Amino acid sequence: xxDTATKTxxxxxxxxxxxxxxxxxxxxxxxxxxxxxxxQTAQKPPRAAKGKPASSKPxxxxxxxxxxxxxxADLASGNVRLxxxxxxxxxxxxxxxxxxxxxxxxxxxxxxxxxxGKTMRDIATELHLSLAxxxxxxxxxxxxxxxxAGADPxxxxxxxxxxxxxx
Numbered sequence: 001x002x003d004t005a006t007k008t009x010x011x012x013x014x015x016x017x018x019x020x021x022x023x024x025x026x027x028x029x030x031x032x033x034x035x036x037x038x039x040q041t042a043q044k045p046p047r048a049a050k051g052k053p054a055s056s057k058p059x060x061x062x063x064x065x066x067x068x069x070x071x072x073a074d075l076a077s078g079n080v081r082l083x084x085x086x087x088x089x090x091x092x093x094x095x096x097x098x099x100x101x102x103x104x105x106x107x108x109x110x111x112x113x114x115x116x117g118k119t120m121r122d123i124a125t126e127l128h129l130s131l132a133x134x135x136x137x138x139x140x141x142x143x144x145x146x147x148x149a150g151a152d153p154x155x156x157x158x159x160x161x162x163x164x165x166x167x
Contacts (some may be wrong), residue, residue, distance in 0.1 A: 071160075072096075074150050081142070083159040091159060097144040107141040110134055 043132045075081040075096035078127060083091040095106040124134045153160060 032087065071153075075147065079163055079165075081161050081163055082153055083161060085157060085159050094143065094158065095140060097140050098144070099144075099148070104141070107137040107144075110137045111141055116136065 058066070071080065075082065076098040082096060083092040084094050085091055095103065095108055108128070110123055114124075118126075120131055120134045122132050123129070127134075127135075143153065143156070143158070146156065
């Protein structure tokens, strides 16, 4: 019989790449193998929605120019909207909690409960809300208070868009 006619299990080719690499490389060579390259790869730009251009640096700079002298009044009247810009370039509409609105009162209630020492889970259970809603209420209230204090939302990671109203 020839050697090729009778293969023993020890001489069969491995079925996976890892197994193939393990059988080919000796143990000493594995220990001294160089680390993989740490060169950075370019990130892909954010995907554009249908009919809309992708977010870019010039677009963000143009959005920063929309800041008005009385931003809180424009936000309360609905002439301007706030959007949170996520890390991947997508946006989420952020409501402005006007000082006398019911949403503002609810957010202040949540904030009072939080400062009283209740956990977010306790607040969510008591008010029949989700944890994410409780977190958003606190975040939206902090943003509204920052805007009223004169802070620029664009430096906090928000985008401002002017609303085009039909006459």
